[in-house]
Amino acid sequence: MSPQVILLFSGKRKCGKDFLTDRLKEKFGEKCEIIKISKPIKSHWAKENNLNLNELLSDGEYKELYRLAMIKWSEDMREKDYGCFCRAACENALDKPIWIVSDVRRMTDIQWFKETYGELVKTVRLIADEETRIERGFQFKEGVDDVASECGLDDYNEWDLVINYGKEKHSLEEQLESIATLMPNL
């Protein structure tokens, strides 16, 4: 079954994207597939440089070591074809009714999904205050936090849902409920 809804999640580093989308996956279980645009980037990067892909995909210090270089390389690839990583990520995804894309970073990511899947696409922005992000492990890095991969969607204001995931956050159950309203038939 091809996707009936595609939720695109965006938010700055350590705002909790992986955490919340993992909880969503637990709630919707077999109905849903998590897609990471960064996965084809990391697979390619790991192969070329002989690195551990699982470590790169997980949350931790290891991925931080390579983040800057991966951003630069992927930027060059995107200049040639802005949809290349989105397409690769979707081609490798299982056919489930709900697709959750947990790391949307650029206008062109949203553009590609909307051009490709139209009305199925819903966008969600997570926001969290800096103090909370620091508690979750955020440290400002030049070349990472001040470039398009982090700031590309700062001025986008057509989100279907904005979730405060910082100090003032609602309970997890309420957050998940508000996300569920984006897919009333599932």
Ligand SMILES: Nc1ncnc2c1ncn2[C@@H]1O[C@H](COP(=O)(O)OP(=O)(O)OP(=O)(O)O)[C@@H](O)[C@H]1O
């Ligand atoms: N609601 C929460 N309660 C407790 N810990 C949380 C919560 N949300 C996130 N965290 C923790 O904060 C850290 C960062 O969260 P997460 O990896 O989800 O952020 P992210 O936005 O995906 O970051 P990145 O952009 O670096 O991938 C993780 O260790 C996660 O377990």
